[in-house]
Amino acid sequence: MRWKLFANLAETAGEREVDVDVEAGATFRDALDALFETHPELREEVTDEEGNLRDHIRVLRNSQNPFVADAGYETTLEAGDELAMFPPVSGG
Numbered sequence: 001m002r003w004k005l006f007a008n009l010a011e012t013a014g015e016r017e018v019d020v021d022v023e024a025g026a027t028f029r030d031a032l033d034a035l036f037e038t039h040p041e042l043r044e045e046v047t048d049e050e051g052n053l054r055d056h057i058r059v060l061r062n063s064q065n066p067f068v069a070d071a072g073y074e075t076t077l078e079a080g081d082e083l084a085m086f087p088p089v090s091g092g
Contacts, residue, residue, distance in 0.1 A: 001026070001077060003035050004084040009046070013039040022077070028061075029073040031083060046085065060084040 003018040010016045020034035036043045046057055053059070061075075061083055077083075 001031055001034075001079075002082050003031070004082065005042075006084065006086045007089065008087050009042060009085055012041055012045060024079060026077050027073060028059075028075045028077060028083075031077055032073075045087070056088040058086045060086070 001020050001022050003020060005013050005016055005018065018035060018038055020031060020038060022030050022034050026034075032046075036046075046053060048054055061077070062081055063084075
């Protein structure tokens with residue numbers, strides 16, 4: 001499974017794409033935990049003290065938004081899914 005990271009999350013991890021090893025039938029929570037095993041430095045930026053995504057973090061699954069708000073942490077993922085994580089973005 002592949003994670004794509006954007007903006008400061010990619011900077012923190014030192015890479016834009018991270019492949020994680022999760023088994024068939026893995027949940028979104030499993031994929032998130034696998035990301036943190038590879039890049040523990042992301043945990044504080046991405047989750048709160050209870051382990052839930054911070055309100056400003058957005059995740060897309062195969063370009064569908066919003067993933068977590070609609071589907072939840074126990075959503076079963078499929079082989080080949082791509083997850084993209086975005087921090088808040090501002091511009092002007």
